[in-house]
Amino acid sequence: MVTLNELSWQVLRGQKKVWQKMVIVKKAKAKGELFEALRSLRKELATKEKLPPYMIFSDATLTQMATDKPTDLELMKNIRGVGEFKLQKYGEEFLTVIKSYIS
Numbered sequence: 001m002v003t004l005n006e007l008s009w010q011v012l013r014g015q016k017k018v019w020q021k022m023v024i025v026k027k028a029k030a031k032g033e034l035f036e037a038l039r040s041l042r043k044e045l046a047t048k049e050k051l052p053p054y055m056i057f058s059d060a061t062l063t064q065m066a067t068d069k070p071t072d073l074e075l076m077k078n079i080r081g082v083g084e085f086k087l088q089k090y091g092e093e094f095l096t097v098i099k100s101y102i103s
Contacts, residue, residue: 026088034101035066041097045090054091057081 010016039053039062046053057065063082070076073091082091 012020034068034069035062037066037097037101038062038094045093057086057094065094065098069102070095071102072097074088 004012006099007016011018038057039059042053042056042062044058045051049056058081061079064079064081065076068079070079072095073087076082076087076091077093
């Protein structure tokens with residue numbers, strides 16, 4: 001059972017307004033320096049191949065690379081968006097950037 005006090009009734013009758021402070025938490029961009037380095041490599045490759053950057057790897061794929069930091073081709077296969085073709089074509093170059101970031 002809910003019991004209302006005088007202030008509650010005033011709110012219900014529209015005589016008083018209730019304000020609630022909202023805190024908006026933006027999703028942290030856990031991308032950082034490694035993500036930017038991978039993004040830069042992607043842009044370089046895309047320019048060289050005359051492709052839009054997302055055709056090399058999506059931002060989501062680069063984010064996962066920056067988070068998981070694979071150190072070999074076998075681990076890179078676990079990254080969403082990295083298929084066999086892209087692994088063979090771009091894998092070593094992206095691994096080089098990741099390894100240099102780690103060390």
